[in-house]
Amino acid sequence: MAAKPKAQLSADKRTIPAGGRGGVYSCRGGRGDPVYYTEKSQEVRIDTIVPNRAVVTLQPDWTEIYRGERISVSCQIQGGDTEWTYEWETTSSLKPSNQHEYRISSASSSHSGEYRCRGRHRRDPYSSTEWSKGLKVTVSPKPKAQLSADKRTIPAGGRVTLTCSVDPSSGWKYDWYRDNKLSEPLNTHDADFHTPDWTEIYRGERISVSCQIQGGDTEWTYEWETTSSLKPSNQHEYRISSASSSHSGEYRCRGRHRRDPYSSTEWSKGLKVTVSRKSYICYAFIYMRDKRW
Missing domain, CATH: 2.60.40.10 (Immunoglobulins)
Structure with missing residues (x-):
């Protein structure tokens, strides 16, 4: 005895334009009286495509x-x-x-x-x-911002232009940081200096070389550069109780804010000190004028 036959359903397309009736379709065959039915066919889904x-x-x-x-x-x-x-x-x-x-x-x-x-x-x-x-x-991958500056030191009353960029550049807004804290970019101003004439110093004299920043009450730290054998400490005044040839050389200084270590004056003009043999007491100063403070 043969197994009960099964109907087969085929479709020329699975989607039809709007106006048709979508659904899940199947079929079966029947013959005789009473009717003998085949097994149902597999199901075929037909979707109606809307114009949206x-x-x-x-x-x-x-x-x-x-x-x-x-x-x-x-x-x-x-x-x-x-x-x-x-x-x-x-x-x-x-x-x-x-x-x-x-x-x-x-x-x-x-x-x-x-x-x-x-x-x-x-x-x-x-x-x-x-x-x-x-x-x-x-x-x-996450991009990295690039920062450029048109200069690294700023003259008195001057400005520096900082440029932040990301490539590609569309759609970016920029946060600015100063000392790793969110900030607006700031202009820093350095001082203009004046150095009076310096007279000759003699061996054994007691002298002092001072760095003075005028025009403000800001607390400063001091930096020195010298061609002499002995370098001043980072104080505003370098006291020499007995001058010798080791103290001969050129001295210059600058001031740096205690509260803002990235704001400093320009280096002063160099001041030449020559220690000769004749003894003569003299005090020498380097004067500086800060336009901002």
């Missing part, structure tokens, strides 16, 4: 997405107010849920890929839009 258009959009609409950014991929269905359910196809490692928007709080390489979507009527699950065009999303 699905579009995948990316927000923010950057040309390139970077690791850690917050983005969202949305499925927008144009030309109708029907309530929809959403289907997604993607080549990325992570698949969106069936919502109209896929929110990504921190983008990673796993989100790279092509995304497309379509909408399906809530009241008619066999009516859907066409698949949207694919939207390619590429998540790149």
Whole structure:
């Protein structure tokens, strides 16, 4: 006895234009009286394509997405107010849920890929839009900002131009840091100096070399440069109880703010000290004038 036959169902297409009736179709055959029926065929799903258009959009609409950014991929269905359910196809490692928007709080390489979507009527699950065009999303490594300055020292009353850039440059806003704290870029001003004439010093004399910054009450630290064998300490005054040939040389100084170690005066003009044999007491000063303070 032969096994009960089974009907076979075929379709020339699985989607039909709007106006047709979508659904899950099957069939069976029957003959005789009473009727003898075959087994049902396999089921074939037919979807009705509605004219509404699905579009995948990316927000923010950057040309390139970077690791850690917050983005969202949305499925927008144009030309109708029907309530929809959403289907997604993607080549990325992570698949969106069936919502109209896929929110990504921190983008990673796993989100790279092509995304497309379509909408399906809530009241008619066999009516859907066409698949949207694919939207390619590429998540790149986090970029690094580049900072440049047109100069590294600022003259009195002058300014320095700092330029911050990221490549590619579109869409960036910039935060500024000073001493690792959020700040606005600041202009720093250095002092203009005046050095009086210096007379000859004689061996054995008691002298002092002073760095004076006039025009302000700011507390300063002091830096010295000299060609002599003995270097002054970082004080405003270098006292020499008995001058010798070791103290001969050129001296210059500058001041640096105690509260702002990155703001300093210019170096003073060099002051030449020559220690000769004749003994003669004299006091020498380097005077500096700060225009800002």
